[in-house]
Amino acid sequence: MSPKTPAQPGRRSFVRAVAGVELAALTLSLVTAAAAAPLTPSMQQAQALVAQMTLAEKASQLQHDSPAIPRLGIPAYNWWSEGLHGVARADVATVFPQAIALAATWDTPLVQRVGKVIGTEFRAKFLNTVGADGSSGLYRGLTVWSPNVNIFRDPRWGRGQETYGEDPYLTSRMGVAFIQGLQGPDPDRPRVSAAVKHFAVHSGPEANRHKEDVKVAPRDLVDTYLPAFHAAVNEGRAESVMCAYNAVDGVPACANQPLLQHYLRDEWKFQGHVVSDCGAVADIHLDSAHHYVKTPGEAVAVAVRAGTDVICDFGGNKTAQSATTVAAVQQGLLSEPELDRALQRLFDVRLRLGLLAAAGQRPFPEITARDFDTPAHRALNLETARRSLVLLKNDGVLPLKAAPRRIAVIGPNADSVDALVGNYNGTPSKPVTLLAGLKARFPGARIGFVEGTGWVAPPLEDLPAANLCVDAGCTLTGLNFERFANTRLEGAPSSAAIAPQAMFKWGWPNAHDRQESARWTGFLRAGESGEHLLRLKGNRGYRIWIDGELVVDLWDLAWPTSTRGVTLKAGQTYAVRVEALQTGWDGEQRLQWSRPGASDEAALAAARDADLVVFASGLTWELEGEEMTVLAPGFSGGDRTQIDLPAPQRRLLERLAALGRPLVLVNFSGSPMAFGAGIQQAAAIVQAWYPGGEGGQAVAELLAGDFSPSGRLPLTFYLSVDQLPPFNDYGMQGRTYRWFKGEAEFPFGHGLGYARFAYAQARLAHKRVPAGQGTQLSVLLKNEGPHEAAEVVQVYARRSDALAPERTLVAFKRVVLRAGESRRISFNLDAKALSVVQADGRRVVEAGPMTLWVGGGQPVVAATGHRAPGQMLKVQVSGRADLPPF
Incomplete structure (x- = not known):
């Protein structure tokens, strides 16, 4: 060797x-090292x-x-x-x-x-x-x-x-x-x-x-x-x-x-x-x-x-x-x-x-084969989704003062299950998209939905049955359909027919996973020239060929996935093959495409006729994820080369904002988004992440004011990738809130709610601390709002040393207070909270002053002008101590 x-x-x-x-x-x-440890019965x-x-x-x-x-x-x-x-x-x-x-x-x-x-x-x-x-x-x-x-x-x-x-x-x-x-x-x-x-x-x-x-x-x-x-x-x-x-x-x-x-x-x-x-x-x-x-x-x-x-x-x-x-x-x-x-x-x-x-x-005999996707589990899921949502901006439009009579729901993620689940996911039995959540929460409103745009291309729409043919001469419309009683398209089909489109309902009507697969073959006739994207909406495992070329491969989600555009010429006929497998109950699926000549006029018309516009922007697991091929501007290998809201979405957002209607931006993504002018154009911005099977209901409830949002950013939203070092540089200088010296769009720890919290009487048990020892910090927190709400109290430490981070999170606590309630919140800060790691990797506590901040976020200003409330304290460290590295 x-x-x-x-x-x-x-x-x-x-x-x-x-x-x-x-x-x-x-x-x-390994053998010698293990011999020193006493053996457990199982070993x-x-x-x-x-x-x-x-x-x-x-x-x-x-x-x-x-x-x-x-x-x-x-x-x-x-x-x-x-x-x-x-x-x-x-x-x-x-x-x-x-x-x-x-x-x-x-x-x-x-x-x-x-x-x-x-x-x-x-x-x-x-x-x-x-x-x-x-x-x-x-x-x-x-x-x-x-x-x-x-x-x-x-x-x-x-x-x-x-x-x-x-x-x-x-x-x-x-x-x-x-x-x-x-x-x-x-x-x-x-x-x-x-x-x-x-x-x-x-x-x-x-x-x-x-x-x-x-x-x-x-x-x-x-x-x-x-x-x-x-x-x-x-x-x-x-x-x-x-x-x-x-x-x-x-x-x-x-x-x-x-x-x-x-x-x-x-x-x-x-x-x-x-x-x-x-x-x-x-x-x-x-x-x-x-x-x-x-x-x-x-x-x-x-x-x-x-x-x-x-x-x-x-x-x-x-x-x-x-x-x-x-x-x-x-x-x-x-x-x-x-x-x-x-x-x-x-x-x-x-x-x-x-x-x-x-x-x-076997252990855990109390757990049965039916103990999944239970009502209790879905209730916890909804509670978790509520607490995960981050209100990034709010000019006062939220919570909605009264139920709007007309709501225009626009955007590629408005009715997308993919936008709920992210990657490495299961199949929700009753997924609630944003559109479904709004309809359920505002039953008296007239809610119109127009996709308006795709994620990175024109909006995806159902491929018309008239453009699909059984034969190359298009003498008979439809597609040849074969259904198999396994997920591998193996053996003789269990049934065969001519279908008008690649539409199907797996497991319908009882949401039963029958472990089946299907194939549609025929011809597609293009109506206009240009690049088209194709997808099988509503299905999680499928692939599509055009003239023998694999253009969409989402068959095995356990490994790299890919999707690419295909150039079609008006009037020309292309062989098409679609294969799909059932990976749970996915409801209705149908073949869709994006047309190069698609217009956003329908979306603008819906917005003009609305009292409230909700724009569902962002990404899905098909654009960001593990080692993928995504042939779209701003994406590479599953990663992103730009962090801006994709251009088609940005253009539609600008046109919607120009109409002057109250505009709420709900962004679904697993990574930070640079909203650019959207920060000013939207009256409110909600970062919904990929919020899970109940996510649409949680977002609708947030807009309605059924709860005060308490999610906080676990990462920095930058203004542009131009603020960052090269992607493949693993050095931390210039990265994350700890080492980034520029202006953030929204800082780590940021998040708004519907209540105002006041911080007062911050105290330290010891203002002078010997190196190697800790101290206790406490602060009086008051909910000055009219309703019960949660606050995430965050404690940051900072040394004035030029080689130290800008600040470091050392403690946090989520606290729920009733309207008008005050409570003293305490944190025990250990010696590590007052330490720094030197260039050679040794963790030390050095003599000198340190600054502690306790508040509802970092003591910095977001692009919207918001600054978190809180209080600053000083602690003097005497002596020097070496600490374990972790």
């Missing part, structure tokens, strides 16, 4: 720089089980899709399940707001409750499909590959929606709460196993993730990139960690001993298992990726020896084949005891989860 040298001669690796530990000193093997059973396996059987269990070993009573098990904000890709489930929206609640008890419900639904889904022998398949297991605690360091990252934002402290608190909810309080009897990801220093760009070698400064590693992982392991007691695709300081993350051995095992005392991101072990040797070693066998060996225990991979890679692992052991690349150590960890958690127990002996 010939891996590249982890650190060049004369250059200190990040481990030596941060912790004073030479890489050469990391010689303690003893795991060791005994592994000892009975042949080498071939052991190698098979290293893969994420682990086959059964009948002679030992071991059922087949697929380790891959996703639970970012609900049970994902397993049909109907409660779809909570996207992770970035959960962070916007700033409500850790709520996030823990959400995690508990998701863990319960995983148990229910497991019971729904578990085999008679205990076997469990893809997305139906109890090993949940969530949460994502990577830092959303740059707003261009398409997967930032999966995170808890840009701040290490907020991310830590949210991650710990979510993990504790998922797993439950008893490590000997976890509800599910949580895998915190992606370890480490991973946040785009998506196009380079398989070969990116991140050079990270010691300060940034300790101060920004690792704290949330440390909290997840040491406080949340996460059962699992997922290693990332990228390399760190020349070593692929899934083969990185400084990360997986020094930090995770030695320093943090992690006892659980490590799973690779899918295909990351293959990346270790592939020429197109890291090429750190030469062969698949070497890649498996270096990963397992570093501490990777499960290889998630794809059938086309040899690292996914058990024979590769067997050969690695036989060739001396990997010792059998090292392989045993990995499998012992895996069977330890399988035993504690009850995955090897008989049906009547």
Whole structure:
């Protein structure tokens, strides 16, 4: 085996720089290290089980899709399940707001409750499909590959929606709460196993993730990139960690001993298992990726020896084949005891989860196969959506003083289920779009809906049946339709007919998932020349061909997706093929296109006739996400090259604003949006994120004033990407509220409500604090509004040192006060709250003055002129103290 040298001669690796530990000193093997710890009963059973396996059987269990070993009573098990904000890709489930929206609640008890419900639904889904022998398949297991605690360091990252934002402290608190909810309080009897990801220093760009070698400064590693992982392991007691695709300081993350051995095992005392991101072990040797070693066998060996225990991979890679692992052991690349150590960890958690127990002996017998998508779970979902919404701007139009008689609802996200669910999601049984929510909340109003524009192109509209033909000569309109009793389009169709369009209702009328697929074939006749976009509205798994060219590929949402425009000529006929699979109950679907000559006049006419205009702007998971091909201006590889509201939406917003009607902008996105002139044009702006299955109802209630919004931004909304360093630069200078010195559109922590809160009588228990000690801060908070409302009280610390951050969040608390109520809110600030991380990665408390701010946001001004209320305090630190890094 010939891996590249982890650190060049004369250059200190990040481990030596941060912790004073030479890489050469990391010689303690995994087996020797584990021997020092007392064995739990489940680990003893795991060791005994592994000892009975042949080498071939052991190698098979290293893969994420682990086959059964009948002679030992071991059922087949697929380790891959996703639970970012609900049970994902397993049909109907409660779809909570996207992770970035959960962070916007700033409500850790709520996030823990959400995690508990998701863990319960995983148990229910497991019971729904578990085999008679205990076997469990893809997305139906109890090993949940969530949460994502990577830092959303740059707003261009398409997967930032999966995170808890840009701040290490907020991310830590949210991650710990979510993990504790998922797993439950008893490590000997976890509800599910949580895998915190992606370890480490991973946040785009998506196009380079398989070969990116991140050079990270010691300060940034300790101060920004690792704290949330440390909290997840040491406080949340996460059962699992997922290693990332990228390399760190020349070593692929899934083969990185400084990360997986020094930090995770030695320093943090992690006892659980490590799973690779899918295909990351293959990346270790592939020429197109890291090429750190030469062969698949070497890649498996270096990963397992570093501490990777499960290889998630794809059938086309040899690292996914058990024979590769067997050969690695036989060739001396990997010792059998090292392989045993990995499998012992895996069977330890399988035993504690009850995955090897008989049906009547599994833990959590109170959870049944019906305990998903329940009324109680949907009620919690609605509560969570309400708390996640952030009111960015309000010129007084909200809350609505009276129910408007005429409402014009305009925009590509007004009636979009995609705008509710984000990525890594399940299927909501009763999704409430913004349009549906407004109709339900304002039943007496006349509500008109005109899409007006697409996300990045002209508005999408139903493809007229007259433009679809069974034959090339267009003697018969319609499409050939075939329906299959499986999701693979295999075998003879269960039924066939000629349909007027690709319209279908999966599972109608009882919302039942029948696991079916369908194919439509025929010809499309263009009515005008120019670029067209196509989609199958209402369906989550489909693909479309034009003249044999695949133009939309959204078939397998577990992996890269793509959509592209196609140029058509007026009067010309093109062969069309549409294929779709049922992935839950998706309601009615239909084939749509965007026409180059489409006009926004209908939208403007609807707005002219309205008392209130609601414009639903933003993005969906089809535009931002994981390693995608999106051929549209401002997008690349799933990421964004610009953060502005897409041009078609911006142009329509300008025309709507010119009409002079009250205009409320409701933006759906998983990442920050630069609204530009829209900040002045809209009377109110609501950041709705991807708010989950009940999201439309929550937004409608906010507009009506049924509750006072309390969501706060978990990241900075910048004015432009021109304010940012290069995307692929992982240095934190100039990034996030902590290191950004410019003017933000809306700052981290910002959010308005319908009540006014006053801060007074801020006090410190000690104004002079010896280094290494903490203090208590308290403030008198009063709700001066006429209704009960929630405030998120935020505490920031700042040193005047030029090398220190602008300010750092050190505490927060969501507080609900009745109208007129006052309450003293207290925070215990520990020594770490008064510390800084130096350039060499050491955390210290230095003598000198520090400024503390307690308020409803940062002490900065938003682009709208709003400044959060609060009070400033001074504390004097005496002496000097070195603190642990985390």
